[in-house]
Amino acid sequence: MKRRTVPAFQSRRRSMNNYKQELIRSVRKKLETWLYQESIRQNELVQFLHSISQTAAVIGLDRACDMAQSLMSQMNENDEKEWTKESIQELLNPLISIFYYEEYPELNEVIEQKEGLYDKKLILLIDDDSSFIMFLKDVLGEIGWVVMAAADSDRALHSYYDLRPDCVMIATHIQDNNGLDVLVALKEGMRQQFVPTIIITRDPSKETRVKSYRLGADDYIPVPCEMDEFIVRVNRQLERKQAIDDVMLLDELTRVYNRKYLQPSFERMVSQFKRRKVVFSMALIDLDCFKQVNEKHGHMAGDHVLVNFARMVKNTLRQSDIIIRYGSDEFLLLLPGAQAKDAKQVLDRIRLSFSQEKFADVRPDQTFQCTFSAGVHEIQEDELDLKRNIEIVGQALYEAKQEGRNMVKIVPVNNIIYHQKHIHVGIVDDDPIIRTMLTDIIRKSKLTDDIILDIQTFKDGMEFFESNWYGESAEPYLIILDGMMPRMDGIEVLQKLRELSFQERFTIMMLTSRKSDQDISRALLLGADDYMTKPFKPLELETRIGHLIKRMK
Template sequence: MEKYTKHFFNNIRKKLQEWETAVAIPHEEVYRFIHSLAGSASVLGLHKIGDRSRELMDRYEEKEGRTWTISEVKEELFDIIQYCYQYEEESIGVLPGKQSRSGEEPVILLIDDDTSFLMYMKEELEKIGWYVVPIANPDKAIISYYDVRPDCAIIDIYMDGTNGFEVLDFFKKKLKQQFIPTVMVSGENSKEVRMKSYQMGADDFIAKPFELDEFIVRVERQMERKKQMEELVLIDELTLVYNRKYLSQAYAQVQSNWARTGDSYCLAVLDLDYFKGVNDRYGHLVGDQVLKKFASQLKSETRVQDTVFRFGGEEFVVLFPNTSIKEACTLVDDIRKRFSQLKFQAESDFFCTFSAGVTEIADPTKPFDTWLKLADQALYEAKSSGRNIVKMDGKASEHTPHKTMKIAIVDDDPIIRTVMMDIVSKLPGEQHIQYDIQTFKDGAAFIESEWHMTNPCLVILDGVMPKMDGLEVLERLRSRSDSDRYKVLMLTSRRSEKDISRSLQLGADDYMTKPFKLLELEARLGQMLKRMR
């Protein structure tokens, strides 16, 4: 039966490939294809496909005077195409123990030129729910550090052509305020190597080979230490949002991102109205409850990428990355409306409001105080206009052009292309970002296209394709002078460890082994797009 089922799926692929080259597809041909699916699927026990095919047959007559485009066919047959992928996925099985992704799991940057070690560690650590970014090229690791913003960096000391100490030195000098732990690993366990690791600022040293469970515990300890340090040094004790000490570090990240991507940022200053009257009438304990509730609402109603700070007293600051000033004003105003309806209880019920000023960080090479003053001026206008209002900095541009992000799906399998196109088109985006999505049936078609020559581009790349395989495509992309514009997710067979190894050496940003759960793919793409924003 398995032989006939495989033949059934291959026939679907063959028909989709045939139709992709057609300008118009006769209705009668589409009807006969659906009729064929309805009969064969039920015989093979593929009941979901059979039932769906019969539902479609009931919609149409065999003789109808119309033609179809391939887009219309794929849309009409999408449920069937998705069932095909799911049946094949279930028949082969996926890696056991792998947890689903939430987008909030710990992020580990793993740097080692031993690709076998990278593959093993990635698989094992992702089983426990961590998100692992494997880097085989130390030079690429430095760039990735900015993109990934990991919770822990694990660095091998001895790598071909590069000393892991050089990478560690860069991290500690350039990012010393980030409080991101670094763990050195090495096959050499001499006293000299251990001492040098600690002298250069490593937070831990683990000798190879190691017991995996002990390794996990030690890395978890470092990440917990990072969290505790942030809470101790950078978190406001009362409101549990960042304090003003963290603003310099956050602005340094803005400057770094802007230098590489040119993305727009906005800054809002928010101040509770008549807060002194709350303290005077109800007491400071009630005032503290108002501050805590206000901070909690800011945290819950801003986006994941936004950062909330308590600047001092009843004044708060919010940084909005990749956001136009019009969008930032809308976000703050929505929070204002909801907060003004919140009832506080003391000896009598009362309500609170806040005013806000918003500005665009047009040039992050200028000091942070430049933008803080502009937002403060807008806040002053809001207070002068009667309070409980959001004002935009009058000097800021009211419109920031949308950023276009391109997503290429390069795979010779029409079933996978169709399913992935659907997943990618439904990924959550931002108002200022437009996704331009294209599919390519082989590597040569992608390389020859001029479509991807501009804007940041995420490439979902199948490893094995006719004419030009994924590794050759990856090699060509990484040889380009603007190669950092491309983020590449390689799709490989579980059995092709050599291909995975080679893709890491060539600079793939991540990889997934087929077959994979669609939710797993969706989460992985979300992580990569978040890095690109």
């Protein structure tokens, strides 16, 4: 029998891949060493980058070579500067990201544009079948939906209230409860809010189907079923929710929220204020002399002014800010995380832009301009009644009108020091590249803009517990655990955390390279709040962490 030979080009490609992996191991080893030093001399850093650029050029890692040279150009080898481990991480993160994707070449290119990051539909799946959970997360994730799983009924109910999902899927048989009992509990808590619920079952009987509908299920899907049909039926429920939300909560003309949305939004911000001391401000806006606009230029022109004003405000505000059409020409804003002076700056910026906007008159070639006045009030701890706060901010608006219009007035209040929300983030992973990337993703995320972060990294579970860092504060902790680590496995860390008397402080995400259904199922049953498999996409990771942060008390 002839000996099978390997074509020369395949042999060369394998050799190059081996060289790439060796370089990545070298980078990982150096990074591991540096992250445990207090400082690193600049000449060491320059030599390291020089070595990478030369090796990367030879073995075909052109992006890594270019990045290393770019970083070197920012420094002088003879400079005696000392770099801290934090500054090293920040400097090297672009290079580390390149090596991460070289190690996992099957990943798609990282998405830089983040449009839609906050608008993805969130589906809560209540099921303890890890195979089905993994399958749905993958399939629905490709569509752009985010699936968060809960494996037991108690955690499912908490997740519903914390996550505020767009749709809930419930398996009829869960380890500790009947899925229909969970459905009843959810329906009792939904009140006037519409969130579609879908029963997923392997029981095709008419009795179960009828009972599901009688208890309030919006759809009933026997599995297995064709996936294209499954997706269409879920999407139909999401579209129903969107349509109902639009009708019930949005003003028909301006497409901003109507007054029905004010009370629950204000109560939610008051709750955050009480629990986390997250300051927020209220603003009341009134278009100046708007009655004259309608009389002089016509109601169609007046409607055009309202629509353009609402659009301008929405485009200026942050995602978390809320604009409500409060009256015919009045708008009320709720601005979480903003003190009165910050809110005034934003409104003054909008006011100047709006006053320069030209609107078409009914007469040909004629235009007119509009202005607005506003009052701003920073909500105080001793007055949390909605009606009273509207009266207070209304007084400031009245003063702005009396003093000549086209201005923003602040309600004078005592100077009170508020504390921003604190979250402690623990990253427990034996790979320094992963630790560095996760730190950078979380620190730079828009989702953590108004949060004070304490990020700590640990190379294994034993180091994490020996530090006692996890027990030093009563504030919330987000713990990101690698599934496989030396000395103490991620599952062991999860189990020990959930056995603590103060375990409710911890929101836990598992990162795993394992494909074993049993490992993921066990993690969810032990109390993991979410999981991701490596290699992960930073945008997806950031989105999922954002949903977890929302639920943290």
